[in-house]
Amino acid sequence: xxxxxTRSVAGRGTTPVRAAEAxxxxxxxxxxxxxxAGCAALLLALLYVIDTAAGTLTVPRGVLWTAFAVLLFAxxxxxxxxxxxxxxxxxxxxxxxEVRTDRLVSVRWSDGVAQRLVLxxxxxxxxxxxxxxxxxxPPLWHLLDxxxxxxxxRGVLRCGERALRQMAARVxxxxxxxxxxxxxxx
Numbered sequence: 305x306x307x308x309x310t311r312s313v314a315g316r317g318t319t320p321v322r323a324a325e326a327x328x329x330x331x332x333x334x335x336x337x338x339x340x341a342g343c344a345a346l347l348l349a350l351l352y353v354i355d356t357a358a359g360t361l362t363v364p365r366g367v368l369w370t371a372f373a374v375l376l377f378a379x380x381x382x383x384x385x386x387x388x389x390x391x392x393x394x395x396x397x398x399x400x401x402e403v404r405t406d407r408l409v410s411v412r413w414s415d416g417v418a419q420r421l422v423l424x425x426x427x428x429x430x431x432x433x434x435x436x437x438x439x440x441x442p443p444l445w446h447l448l449d450x451x452x453x454x455x456x457x458r459g460v461l462r463c464g465e466r467a468l469r470q471m472a473a474r475v476x477x478x479x480x481x482x483x484x485x486x487x488x489x490x
Contacts, residue, residue: 326447328441328447336382343380347373348372351369378397382434385444386444387447387448391405402429402431404429405447406454408425408452408464409462411424411452411464412463414432435471439478
């Protein structure tokens with residue numbers, strides 16, 4: 305919970321107010337969103353140029369190429385991840401998911417082509433996040449890790465200690481690699 309402070313309300317004395325809680329956002333999201341838009345625009349431009357050069361561009365084909373570009377944009381659009389004390393929010397193009405990170409039941413790796421960290425809380429809420437987001441944003445990871453440890457201490461987290469250790473090792477490895485590069489040692 306956030307720190308409580310008081311403020312004076314005209315004619316009403318003091319009222320308890322919760323200080324703003326720190327929320328950490330994915331710092332790489334804007335660049336990835338621009339890349340998604342750029343790739344979709346580039347595909348659309350190339351398809352139009354090729355079709356125009358071949359002399360086969362028609363309205364139905366133009367609509368088809370535009371639909372392909374929009375589909376590529378939707379597939380490449382990154383989820384915007386933010387972590388605050390006790391919660392993780394992931395916002396995609398069409399969907400928003402939120403899990404209580406201080407009440408996690410499980411943390412596991414997804415089985416699929418794209419690697420995802422799957423978090424599930426006691427209410428049954430589920431969020432999938434790309435581990436690259438956590439690696440690129442250590443403050444985001446540290447908040448999530450602290451809350452996951454709270455879940456573990458409370459005995460709520462039933463499975464996921466191994467996944468958390470693997471993620472911690474990955475974040476630490478990448479952070480150390482970045483520090484060595486910046487310092488000129490790596």
